[in-house]
Amino acid sequence: MYGLVNKAIQEMVCDHYGAETWKAIKTIAETEADNFISLESYPDDLTHRLVKSASQVLQRSTADIMEDFGKYWVEFTGQEGYGEMMDLAxxxxxxxxxxxxxxxxxxxxxxxxxxxxxxxxxxxxxxxxxxxxxxxxxxxxxxxxxxxxxxxxxxxxxxxxxxxxxxxxxxxxxxxxxxxxx
Ligand code: HEM
Incomplete structure (x- = not known):
């Protein structure tokens, strides 16, 4: 999926749990990426690994993480410059x-x-x-x-x-x- 999705996962974790928790999640997910490029396409597997690792570190089900993420996505995309497109919808x-x-x-x-x-x-x-x-x-x-x-x-x-x-x-x-x- 596009980097915008992974970036949103990163921001959600950092906002809610802090940068150290994100570091731990990234280590388990085995990704070196410091920052995701919004307009670059990444393998779906990376996004799945990030969600799975977040589930492990935060001791919550992957479904709970995905649900939180969906809620966060609406606010996040609004702030990332896609608010007008949503206004039009x-x-x-x-x-x-x-x-x-x-x-x-x-x-x-x-x-x-x-x-x-x-x-x-x-x-x-x-x-x-x-x-x-x-x-x-x-x-x-x-x-x-x-x-x-x-x-x-x-x-x-x-x-x-x-x-x-x-x-x-x-x-x-x-x-x-x-x-x-x-
Ligand atoms: C302007 C705001 C939005 C932007 C910029 C946006 C952008 C994206 C992008 C880039 C992806 C990844 C697809 C890929 O890389 O192949 C995606 C997936 C998705 N989007 Fe949106 N989206 C927006 C709003 C919404 C809203 C409001 C919903 C509400 C239902 C939604 C539902 C989804 C779902 C469920 C997926 C997962 C893809 C799948 O099912 O395969 N999106 N979106």
């Missing part, structure tokens, strides 16, 4: 979720080698919808729960998320039931 949570694929296609201009996720909304009612998540990668679903939490904060909207279909359990793709209230 919608004025409230359901509109924004409907535009996630457009957002990632626009990002494809900046990150040409990106393998973006794909999202689809269905069964939309007044305060609920189902969010379908399709990915080239395995094991990223907890990140989506965290992303939805982060987006709730962005739109000052109370969000409840339940995963109702899980690829890890043999489903064709992941589905999240999202309930929201402004």
């Amino acid at each position: 919608g004025n409230d949570l359901p509109e924004f979720l409907d535009n996630l694929d457009d957002l990632h296609s626009r990002l494809g201009v900046i990150f040409p080698k990106m393998q973006p996720p794909s999202f689809q909304c269905s069964d939309q009612q007044l305060n609920t919808l189902n969010l379908h998540y399709y990915s080239h990668r395995q094991g990223m679903a907890p990140m989506v729960s965290g992303l939805l939490e982060g987006l709730g904060e962005r739109f000052t909207t109370c969000v409840e998320v339940t995963q109702t279909q899980d690829r890890e359990q043999g489903a064709d793709h992941d589905v999240f039931s999202v309930t929201y209230q402004r």
Whole structure:
């Protein structure tokens, strides 16, 4: 994945646990990189190693780390200069979720080698919808729960998320039931 992702993991750990903890995580992940270059593409395996090592050092499950990371990502990308692109993607949570694929296609201009996720909304009612998540990668679903939490904060909207279909359990793709209230 692009360095921007690894950089966000680094900043999240440093912000929440300090630089020494990050050093320990990096050692276990066997990476020498001092700084990740946002626009350079790195092997997915490195990102997975960083998450696994963080899980070991922080004594938390990889799913918990991914969920925290998803939440952090919304704030982080806003600060890294992508806030305007997110502004363009919608004025409230359901509109924004409907535009996630457009957002990632626009990002494809900046990150040409990106393998973006794909999202689809269905069964939309007044305060609920189902969010379908399709990915080239395995094991990223907890990140989506965290992303939805982060987006709730962005739109000052109370969000409840339940995963109702899980690829890890043999489903064709992941589905999240999202309930929201402004
Ligand atoms: C402007 C803000 C955003 C930027 C700059 C951004 C950029 C990226 C980048 C660079 C990747 C790595 C893909 C690769 O290297 O192949 C990625 C992956 C991902 N993004 Fe975004 N993204 C943004 C917002 C969002 C939001 C709001 C969501 C909410 C659902 C989201 C969901 C994901 C997911 C789930 C992945 C994991 C990739 C996978 O499933 O394979 N992103 N994004």
